[in-house]
Amino acid sequence: MSSTTMPFPERIELTGEGLVLRDWTEGDLGAMTDLFDHPDIAYWTPIVSPFDGAAARARLGRARQLRAEGTTILLAITVDGRAPLGEVMLRCAPEGTELGYVIGPAHRGQGLAARAVRVMAAYAFEQLGVEQVILELEAENAASVAVATKAGFSLLDVPLIKGQEKGRPYALQTWGLNLP
Numbered sequence: 001m002s003s004t005t006m007p008f009p010e011r012i013e014l015t016g017e018g019l020v021l022r023d024w025t026e027g028d029l030g031a032m033t034d035l036f037d038h039p040d041i042a043y044w045t046p047i048v049s050p051f052d053g054a055a056a057r058a059r060l061g062r063a064r065q066l067r068a069e070g071t072t073i074l075l076a077i078t079v080d081g082r083a084p085l086g087e088v089m090l091r092c093a094p095e096g097t098e099l100g101y102v103i104g105p106a107h108r109g110q111g112l113a114a115r116a117v118r119v120m121a122a123y124a125f126e127q128l129g130v131e132q133v134i135l136e137l138e139a140e141n142a143a144s145v146a147v148a149t150k151a152g153f154s155l156l157d158v159p160l161i162k163g164q165e166k167g168r169p170y171a172l173q174t175w176g177l178n179l180p
Contacts, residue, residue: 005070006092006128012073013081014123017115021075021088024060028076031084032056035104044141045102046165077103077116088116090124090133096176097130101147108143114150121151121177131179136161136172148175 014021024032033056035041042049047059059074066072072091076084086103099120101113117135124130135153137144148155153175161172 008067008070008073010067012075014075014119016119016122018079019112019115019119020078020081021116021119022078022081024063024074024076024084024087026060028084029053029056029060032059034106035084035086036102038105040105041102042166044138044144045100047102049166073120075120077101077112085110085112086116088113088120090120092128095174096132096134097124097128098134098136099124100135111150113144113147117147117151125179133177135175137175138170139173151177153177 037051048055063074077086085107089100091098121133156174156176158174
């Protein structure tokens with residue numbers, strides 16, 4: 001097994017900070033379209049747009065494939081294990097163990113992203129044995145920068161990650177959180 005794959009369990013449910021992070025199911029496909037089909041999400045994330053039923057089915061299939069490959073975990077963010085309010089991601093990559101998140105527009109302003117990131121970081125530290133988790137964010141995305149700060153991350157002194165996605169250039173800052 002390479003250093004960028006992990007033996008992830010077939011099912012994952014994480015609890016903490018008033019949240020239940022759980023696997024996506026077929027029953028969530030409609031909720032996924034409600035959460036992810038939004039201009040902000042299309043702009044700031046690599047999630048496809050428009051995000052329709054076919055995109056939801058493809059994302060669910062891809063989430064399961066990436067989990068089986070041991071590279072990525074995508075979990076629904078809920079408060080009670082039921083209705084998804086967003087998504088949190090953990091990806092094992094050569095540059096580090098990266099976390100990411102998306103909160104549906106109707107559910108923003110409740111601290112869901114920062115709490116979900118802290119729960120997922122605790123999982124990475126305690127269950128996967130990593131010493132640092134990172135977030136890669138555009139400096140202009142004030143909401144994501146606020147999440148990084150609230151979750152206890154610090155801006156790292158590393159080069160920007162530059163690229164192009166969906167026809168627009170981006171420059172990502174790297175934020176880090178070390179094992180407590």
